[in-house]
Amino acid sequence: NAGVTQTPKFQVLKTGQSMTLQCAQDMNHNSMYWYRQDPGMGLRLIYYSASEGTTDKGEVPNGYNVSRLNKREFSLRLESAAPSQTSVYFCASSELGRGNQPQHFGDGTRLSIL
């Protein structure tokens, strides 16, 4: 009963390096999301994908790109990492837009950029 799986769990990068955070869900959800959470800031939406083949910017998209690879997978890419992107990143999925359905979260990627 995996739900939402994120990889890696932890990562340390140097400024300017690139990397891709992976997310996969096995609940057949149409919508997927990437959030970041910083101390005292709450969850902030980076990008979301309402359905396969679509992606849209959230509240804090600068410095990130996303790919909805298929219905199951939604990846987040940092092209040139900056210290300000040090954060905990959560992926989520849901059937929002189709009634009273909540989001389900992965257990996060803890990213440090030096």
Added chain:
Amino acid sequence: RKEVEQDPGPFNVPEGATVAFNCTYSNSASQSFFWYRQDCRKEPKLLMSVYSSGNEDGRFTAQLNRASQYISLLIRDSKLSDSATYLCVVNTGGSYIPTFGRGTSLIVHP
């Protein structure tokens, strides 16, 4: 005014106490409501949905007041393990983007 507002707390209560949190929302078109629990630096986990008629799950009771635009979460007989941050989430019907409150911190002490 923020779309979803919560008192950040912390609420410090002894074991066995009853504690209640409120969450106000500004969009009258909001249709679905949830409470999540988040432990320190871990992922938010769905605690319960909030239905118009109110609903209960063990020691937890959630209620919705549409007239005053708030939802509440009541925890009875608090346990040490209830210590966490409780997030209120509101969704407008047809929207793909839920709105999260900043959370209310609960600390249950012996």
